[in-house]
Amino acid sequence: MLETKGLCRSFGALEVAREIDFRLERGARHALIGPNGAGKTTFVNLLTGVLPPSRGNVLLEGEDVTTFAQAKRVKRGIARTFQINQLFRGLTVQENVCIAVSERLGVGGSMLRPAGKRADVIEEASRLIGMLKLGEDAGRRIVELPYGRQRLVEIAIALGLNPRVLLLDEPAAGIPSAESYILLDAIATLPKDIAVLIIEHDMDLVFRFAKRITVLVSGAIFAEGTPTEIAANREVRSVYLGSALDA
Amino acid sequence: MSAATQLARRHRFRWWELLPWAAGIAVFFVFPNYLSFATQVLITILFALSLDLVLGYAGIVTLGHAAFFGAGAYTVGMMAMHWGWNEPISGLLAAALVAGAIGLASGLVLLRTHGLTLLMLTLCTMTLLEQAANMGAAWTGGFDGMPGLSFAKILGLFGFDALYFRSQYLYALAVLFLCFVIQRMLVYSSFGQSLTGIRENLLRMHAVGAPVRARQVLAYTVSAALAGVAGALFTQANGYVNLAVLGLERSAGVMIVLILGGYGRLYGAFVGATAYMVLEHVLAKAYPTAWQLGLGLTLVAVALFARNGIIGIVDSLRRRLAGSAR
Numbered sequence: 001m002l003e004t005k006g007l008c009r010s011f012g013a014l015e016v017a018r019e020i021d022f023r024l025e026r027g028a029r030h031a032l033i034g035p036n037g038a039g040k041t042t043f044v045n046l047l048t049g050v051l052p053p054s055r056g057n058v059l060l061e062g063e064d065v066t067t068f069a070q071a072k073r074v075k076r077g078i079a080r081t082f083q084i085n086q087l088f089r090g091l092t093v094q095e096n097v098c099i100a101v102s103e104r105l106g107v108g109g110s111m112l113r114p115a116g117k118r119a120d121v122i123e124e125a126s127r128l129i130g131m132l133k134l135g136e137d138a139g140r141r142i143v144e145l146p147y148g149r150q151r152l153v154e155i156a157i158a159l160g161l162n163p164r165v166l167l168l169d170e171p172a173a174g175i176p177s178a179e180s181y182i183l184l185d186a187i188a189t190l191p192k193d194i195a196v197l198i199i200e201h202d203m204d205l206v207f208r209f210a211k212r213i214t215v216l217v218s219g220a221i222f223a224e225g226t227p228t229e230i231a232a233n234r235e236v237r238s239v240y241l242g243s244a245l246d247a
Numbered sequence: 248m249s250a251a252t253q254l255a256r257r258h259r260f261r262w263w264e265l266l267p268w269a270a271g272i273a274v275f276f277v278f279p280n281y282l283s284f285a286t287q288v289l290i291t292i293l294f295a296l297s298l299d300l301v302l303g304y305a306g307i308v309t310l311g312h313a314a315f316f317g318a319g320a321y322t323v324g325m326m327a328m329h330w331g332w333n334e335p336i337s338g339l340l341a342a343a344l345v346a347g348a349i350g351l352a353s354g355l356v357l358l359r360t361h362g363l364t365l366l367m368l369t370l371c372t373m374t375l376l377e378q379a380a381n382m383g384a385a386w387t388g389g390f391d392g393m394p395g396l397s398f399a400k401i402l403g404l405f406g407f408d409a410l411y412f413r414s415q416y417l418y419a420l421a422v423l424f425l426c427f428v429i430q431r432m433l434v435y436s437s438f439g440q441s442l443t444g445i446r447e448n449l450l451r452m453h454a455v456g457a458p459v460r461a462r463q464v465l466a467y468t469v470s471a472a473l474a475g476v477a478g479a480l481f482t483q484a485n486g487y488v489n490l491a492v493l494g495l496e497r498s499a500g501v502m503i504v505l506i507l508g509g510y511g512r513l514y515g516a517f518v519g520a521t522a523y524m525v526l527e528h529v530l531a532k533a534y535p536t537a538w539q540l541g542l543g544l545t546l547v548a549v550a551l552f553a554r555n556g557i558i559g560i561v562d563s564l565r566r567r568l569a570g571s572a573r
Contacts, residue, residue: 071459072456074455074456079454080454082450082451082454086448086451088447088451090443090447091444092254094251094254095254098254098440099440099452099455099457102437102440107437108437108438108457108462109438109441110437111433114257114432114436115435115436116255117258122251122254123251125251157455161455161456
């Protein structure tokens with residue numbers, strides 16, 4: 001479904017993505033792990049069009065989208081969340097999600113009809129808010145929410161775009177462990193044909209979620225396999241997992 | 248009330264929204280000798296309202312908004328002076344078209360930038376227009392402008408009142424009302440919601456697939472057209488136009504008005520323009536040599552203690568009262 005071929009990105013002499021050949025199948029539950037500075041977020045930025053690659057291609061359903069702007073890739077079905085929350089901080093949770101749903105339904109530029117009369121938008125946003133257990137915060141502004149709740153709004157916005165490929169950049173960062181089940185529940189309820197790529201440091205969540213794991217080190221793919229294969233890979237353990245699995 | 252219900256009802260008219268219009272009509276009867284001044288207040292409200300669409304809602308910081316006010320003002324002036332076209336309403340439409348076209352052309356270029364670069368380029372655009380008006384004396388009257396312009400009766404019925412400004416006032420009030428209805432519709436629409444999104448987080452708006460620059464350019468164009476209408480009203484009401492309509496003083500002044508009233512709040516322009524101009528008028532009368540000091544101190548106080556302007560103070564009081572009632 002989503003594929004990269006020889007994807008490279010350099011900042012001057014610094015290579016942050018090196019010849020990445022990656023494939024995300026339809027309905028995949030894939031995790032991308034790696035130590036800090038491995039280039040995981042850069043890779044997501046390359047997939048979503050925030051950064052143009054120095055070389056290589058990004059293909060979605062076989063179509064080369066390398067030159068597509070970010071907005072055009074979103075319309076094609078690639079949605080993401082950010083490592084650091086990128087929300088409309090002065091607006092309510094309801095408004096945040098409504099903006100995303102409006103864009104997806106193609107009514108974001110409508111100038112004549114009040115946003116409040118878009119019952120389809122409001123209902124869809126309310127459904128997503130409910131799905132992420134944010135109902136009691138729906139009327140609160142983002143700045144009034146704890147960080148963990150804001151992470152859930154990030155995910156609600158991404159889901160509001162009804163993606164075919166969902167890229168979650170450290171979605172559980174800042175969510176109390178007791179609430180990470182909300183995240184997993186939300187992902188579990190997604191249609192099975194949506195491909196989900198998760199970047200996460202929480203190994204417990206990664207191994208519960210992923211059917212396949214890619215390890216990125218210094219901008220290049222270091223290893224790829226099933227969770228069992230990755231957990232058993234001594235080199236991966238030494239460069240990244242280390243004590244987390246030894247313990 | 249649920250958040251969804253609140254959002255669904257947000258665009259509905261509330262009773263207190265009648266107050267500015269009731270006040271506007273009351274001024275006509277209560278202060279008949281101040282209608283010239285009150286007309287200038289209405290024109291400033293409309294100008295500030297147009298700035299609010301880009302600054303308050305779309306988050307586009309500009310110091311050159313007088314470019315569009317001036318474009319509108321000179322459009323009706325030149326039409327009346329050179330072509331004898333002095334019908335007021337078609338003049339307003341022509342001013343909106345010319346100012347909107349300048350807004351579109353400059354927006355397509357300028358809005359590729361942001362921050363200080365954008366601020367400087369908006370200022371440059373206005374200065375270019377100011378110099379063009381100064382140098383094109385054959386068309387614009389140059390430094391002296393175009394005095395003594397006369398306009399036909401409004402709708403063929405109401406002549407412009409050179410002495411008491413009665414017709415001008417009601418005409419300006421009606422035009423302001425129509426423009427306000429348009430702007431209100433825009434800010435409560437999905438388009439307005441997306442502009443707020445752009446102001447709040449540009450990166451996120453790109454990530455939800457919004458055509459950010461197209462929306463910004465559209466907002467800039469509409470705002471320019473509304474500013475053009477304000478400028479045209481200025482020329483029609485006063486019967487003259489000169490370079491002062493294009494200066495930095497006018498651009499900065501309208502920004503101060505908006506900050507004073509509260510930007511991104513629809514009614515901030517009403518409160519800000521009225522407060523600023525009444526204060527200016529009263530202080531200038533009481534302290535002819537030092538009135539700017541009083542105005543300056545007031546603005547410093549607002550900047551320090553009321554970041555969201557006068558409307559912001561009212562909002563926070565309302566929230567406190569609602570909180571204590573619970």
